[in-house]
Amino acid sequence: MSMEAFYIILTGALVAGSAALLGSFLVLRKMAMLGDAISHAVLPGIVIAFLISGHRESLSLLIGAAASGLLATFLIELLHRKARLQEDASIGISFTWLFAIGVLLISAYTGQVDLDQECVLYGEIAYVPLDQISLGSLGSGPRPTLIAGGLFVLSLSYVIISFKGLKLLSFNEDYAKSLGVRTQLWHFSFMAMVSLVTVLAFEIVGAILIVALLVVPAATAYLLSRSLIPMLVLAVVLGALASFGGYYLAVALNGSIAGGMVSLAGALMLITVLVLRFQKAKANPKALK
Amino acid sequence: MSTEGQLHRAPVLEVHNLSASYNRKPVLWDIDFRLEGGQIAGIVGPNGSGKTTLLRNIMGLMEADSGYVKLFGGDLKDVREKVSYVPQRESVDWDFPVSVREVVEMGRFRSRNLMRRLKAQDQDLVDQALEKVGMLEYAQRQISQLSGGQQQRVFLARALAQNADLYLMDEPFVGVDAATEDAILGVLSALRNQGKTVVIVHHDLQTAYQYFDSMILLNTRLVAYGPKEKVFTKETLQEAYGGRLTVLSKLSEVIAQSEFPVRERGFKENTGSGDGGA
Ligand SMILES: Nc1ncnc2c1ncn2[C@@H]1O[C@H](COP(=O)(O)OP(=O)(O)OP(=O)(O)O)[C@@H](O)[C@H]1O
Ligand SMILES: [Mg+2]
Numbered sequence: 001m002s003m004e005a006f007y008i009i010l011t012g013a014l015v016a017g018s019a020a021l022l023g024s025f026l027v028l029r030k031m032a033m034l035g036d037a038i039s040h041a042v043l044p045g046i047v048i049a050f051l052i053s054g055h056r057e058s059l060s061l062l063i064g065a066a067a068s069g070l071l072a073t074f075l076i077e078l079l080h081r082k083a084r085l086q087e088d089a090s091i092g093i094s095f096t097w098l099f100a101i102g103v104l105l106i107s108a109y110t111g112q113v114d115l116d117q118e119c120v121l122y123g124e125i126a127y128v129p130l131d132q133i134s135l136g137s138l139g140s141g142p143r144p145t146l147i148a149g150g151l152f153v154l155s156l157s158y159v160i161i162s163f164k165g166l167k168l169l170s171f172n173e174d175y176a177k178s179l180g181v182r183t184q185l186w187h188f189s190f191m192a193m194v195s196l197v198t199v200l201a202f203e204i205v206g207a208i209l210i211v212a213l214l215v216v217p218a219a220t221a222y223l224l225s226r227s228l229i230p231m232l233v234l235a236v237v238l239g240a241l242a243s244f245g246g247y248y249l250a251v252a253l254n255g256s257i258a259g260g261m262v263s264l265a266g267a268l269m270l271i272t273v274l275v276l277r278f279q280k281a282k283a284n285p286k287a288l289k
Numbered sequence: 290m291s292t293e294g295q296l297h298r299a300p301v302l303e304v305h306n307l308s309a310s311y312n313r314k315p316v317l318w319d320i321d322f323r324l325e326g327g328q329i330a331g332i333v334g335p336n337g338s339g340k341t342t343l344l345r346n347i348m349g350l351m352e353a354d355s356g357y358v359k360l361f362g363g364d365l366k367d368v369r370e371k372v373s374y375v376p377q378r379e380s381v382d383w384d385f386p387v388s389v390r391e392v393v394e395m396g397r398f399r400s401r402n403l404m405r406r407l408k409a410q411d412q413d414l415v416d417q418a419l420e421k422v423g424m425l426e427y428a429q430r431q432i433s434q435l436s437g438g439q440q441q442r443v444f445l446a447r448a449l450a451q452n453a454d455l456y457l458m459d460e461p462f463v464g465v466d467a468a469t470e471d472a473i474l475g476v477l478s479a480l481r482n483q484g485k486t487v488v489i490v491h492h493d494l495q496t497a498y499q500y501f502d503s504m505i506l507l508n509t510r511l512v513a514y515g516p517k518e519k520v521f522t523k524e525t526l527q528e529a530y531g532g533r534l535t536v537l538s539k540l541s542e543v544i545a546q547s548e549f550p551v552r553e554r555g556f557k558e559n560t561g562s563g564d565g566g567a
Contacts, residue, residue: 028385084312165403168395172381178348178374181400225386226431
């Protein structure tokens with residue numbers, strides 16, 4: 001394995017692991033499309049940050065993205081709780097609206113600024129090894145890999161510390177409230193984590209990949225698991241597997257690496273569904289029509 | 290339970306002029322009643338009459354348009370430890386990857402211990418609760434592998450693990466067979482015998498008369514409340530259930546049956562401690 005391949009796969013696996021940990025709770029809370037929503041909703045924040053700072057330096061874009069990611073979360077909550085709209089409708093409205101504002105801003109300033117949807121929305125995992133950063137006496141390493149590592153450690157710590165709360169909230173939010181648990185606070189801490197992972201991963205691996213990584217390995221693990229901790233572990237493993245296999249799939253086909261990873265994650269899901277159906281059919285031949 | 294004790298007993302649950310709505314459509318209108326402790330009370334009414342909404346309002350899960358609720362003479366947030374809520378069974382995903390035991394453990398979760406491990410004494414309460422509903426041997430099962438009646442038992446066990454004084458349960462008898470029904474009734478009357486209060490949302494008129502000491506008859510408005518004999522009249526039921534003659538024609542039959550129960554439940558003594566009036 002070349003050094004480039006190693007870094008790309010490792011970065012993909014670390015991002016996939018973070019996404020799988022949080023995505024599992026998104027799936028359990030039936031909010032799987034929230035990653036998609038946030039990844040669209042960050043666009044106006046990125047554009048505004050760019051317009052203010054005037055360059056594509058990543059920290060300011062990141063702050064802008066995080067701010068509009070959280071704004072989307074608040075907006076969804078506002079529409080859901082105060083306007084009493086259904087949750088999926090609130091999500092749909094919030095993110096399309098914010099995304100539209102972003103598109104409007106880009107088109108209004110086209111020509112004046114070097115920014116287009118392509119470069120904002122599609123970070124490219126293939127470029128990971130190019131972005132080297134010096135680590136002093138330790139030599140140097142790719143910056144995205146380091147960020148992805150930090151992200152994974154953060155996500156893992158968050159899930160371990162918040163495990164009981166996340167379990168309670170995901171299973172039965174009303175009951176959690178009846179126990180006096182401050183569910184809003186838990187909800188926003190969770191959303192902040194999802195926003196952070198989405199936005200950071202966004203820059204490292206691109207939008208399509210992160211949306212898929214939030215949902216697909218977690219949903220596959222959900223189908224295969226009877227208890228929560230094995231589900232989380234399995235989701236992380238499946239994410240890493242998609243990163244590893246997807247890279248070589250892309251190399252073999254001479255195609256996009258992100259595309260390879262998403263395709264492989266999808267293929268793993270498909271195999272799971274088929275195997276489960278086959279097993280069910282064997283156990284109970286009449287259950288299948 | 291002495292009559293004297295009852296005279297001095299402060300109401301456990303008071304609902305004052307409560308109105309609530311969904312999307313501006315009124316679902317509860319000016320509900321006002323008091324409930325004394327140490328009894329099993331039923332909130333009874335047809336589908337869509339606002340029973341679940343009433344319970345959710347009592348538990349502070351939705352905002353009322355007007356009116357207020359008092360529990361043990363105070364605010365819910367001051368007496369949370371004494372109140373246990375059992376949501377409608379369909380309100381959760383039973384394919385969720387947790388075991389029976391993990392669900393019952395949630396009855397010991399509190400805001401302050403969410404980031405810590407449960408203590409040994411919490412685990413003991415969980416064991417006892419599982420034992421009381423006869424689910425100890427199923428403790429390690431995933432909840433998707435339970436029957437409807439077993440799911441109801443799990444919810445009941447979770448409430449018991451809370452060790453509360455007032456239990457508010459939404460339709461705990463839906464989807465249970467006769468054996469589970471008896472098991473649940475046994476647990477409930479044991480609670481009452483300890484002086485605790487159980488409030489149950491129930492839509493089946495046939496069994497309501499047997500199960501409850503007092504009743505709150507609901508149909509968006511409060512139709513009647515008090516001891517079951519007072520509430521269960523042709524007039525009040527007609528008001529609550531409208532002109533559904535099939536229901537009404539069965540009424541006399543139901544009461545007659547209840548007077549001479551076929552099955553022994555250890556449950557038929559009437560404490561009649563509900564507040565009169567309405
Ligand atoms: N989330 C909601 N949004 C809008 N309307 C609702 C909602 N929940 C309940 N309603 C409406 O409020 C009314 C009362 O509902 P509620 O669930 O309190 O009735 P219920 O007495 O518990 O009925 P059931 O016996 O079917 O459980 C119904 O007309 C219902 O359609
Ligand atoms: Mg209901």
